[in-house]
Amino acid sequence: MSELVFFSGTMDCGKSTLALQIGHNRSARGLQGVIFTREDRAGAGKLSSRLGLVTDAVEADPGMDLYAFVVESMSRGGKVDYVIVDEAQFLLPTQIDQLARIVDDLDLDVFAFGITTDFRTKLFPGSQRLIELADRLETLQVEAMCWCGARATHNARTVGGEMVVEGEQVVVGDVRGAAEAVGYEVLCRRHHRKRVTSATARAAALSPDVLPVTSG
Numbered sequence: 001m002s003e004l005v006f007f008s009g010t011m012d013c014g015k016s017t018l019a020l021q022i023g024h025n026r027s028a029r030g031l032q033g034v035i036f037t038r039e040d041r042a043g044a045g046k047l048s049s050r051l052g053l054v055t056d057a058v059e060a061d062p063g064m065d066l067y068a069f070v071v072e073s074m075s076r077g078g079k080v081d082y083v084i085v086d087e088a089q090f091l092l093p094t095q096i097d098q099l100a101r102i103v104d105d106l107d108l109d110v111f112a113f114g115i116t117t118d119f120r121t122k123l124f125p126g127s128q129r130l131i132e133l134a135d136r137l138e139t140l141q142v143e144a145m146c147w148c149g150a151r152a153t154h155n156a157r158t159v160g161g162e163m164v165v166e167g168e169q170v171v172v173g174d175v176r177g178a179a180e181a182v183g184y185e186v187l188c189r190r191h192h193r194k195r196v197t198s199a200t201a202r203a204a205a206l207s208p209d210v211l212p213v214t215s216g
């Protein structure tokens, strides 16, 4: 029975790596898949992992009907055995419905990968629809870690190392960018709530207020 599976986790927990591995293992057995992605950091039409692997993919623009794309590929004689979708949080809810239709009407497995929540801890519309429709939700097992050593569960957006809570929902970026630029950092809930990033924690630790005071 084919399935729509949503693999989710924070940024930098290995989702794209797993997507590439699933594709690799299937193609090693002669299966052919369609790989969709949207707004990958490596550019349009790419699925890239921080481990250095990258593959070509179909850019799932907002206007694209993903079900129609797969049907058309098949009707042109293309073999399609499965579908992989990376950065699935950026898809429109209607495109997630199209993924469910690929599973139900074409009997193909669809493996979707993405973050569930944005820098304000709110669900992305695409992720919300995946949670509503998926046959199976899988949380990635390689945990990203907060600077304090706890499991990271939330994605913070940073500017100059400080957490921000205002801005557009979608700003493509990375967890290891230039310090002054817009970037991201994964945090545990406690430090996300208190807005304590690694940079602000370091600055607080160096502050004279917390240095031991020696008398005399």
Ligand SMILES: Nc1ncnc2c1ncn2[C@@H]1O[C@H](COP(=O)(O)OP(=O)(O)O)[C@@H](O)[C@H]1O
Residues within 6 Å of the ligand: 009, 010, 011, 012, 013, 014, 015, 016, 017, 018, 048, 049, 050, 051, 142, 144
């Ligand atoms: N130099 C490295 N050596 C080993 N593992 C690495 C290295 N760089 C990145 N990684 C692994 O890659 C993961 C990020 O993978 P990626 O697929 O890009 O994540 P995601 O798609 O979830 O943002 C990191 O959590 C880490 O486990």
Ligand SMILES: Cc1cn([C@H]2C[C@H](O)[C@@H](COP(=O)(O)O)O2)c(=O)[nH]c1=O
Residues within 6 Å of the ligand: 010, 011, 012, 015, 016, 039, 041, 114, 115, 117, 118, 119, 120, 155, 156, 157, 169, 170, 171, 172, 173, 174, 184
């Ligand atoms: C939290 C958050 C993230 N993004 C962007 C930043 C990256 O380009 C992707 C996540 O990619 P990854 O492979 O999971 O690291 O999402 C965003 O646009 N808005 C946000 O709030």
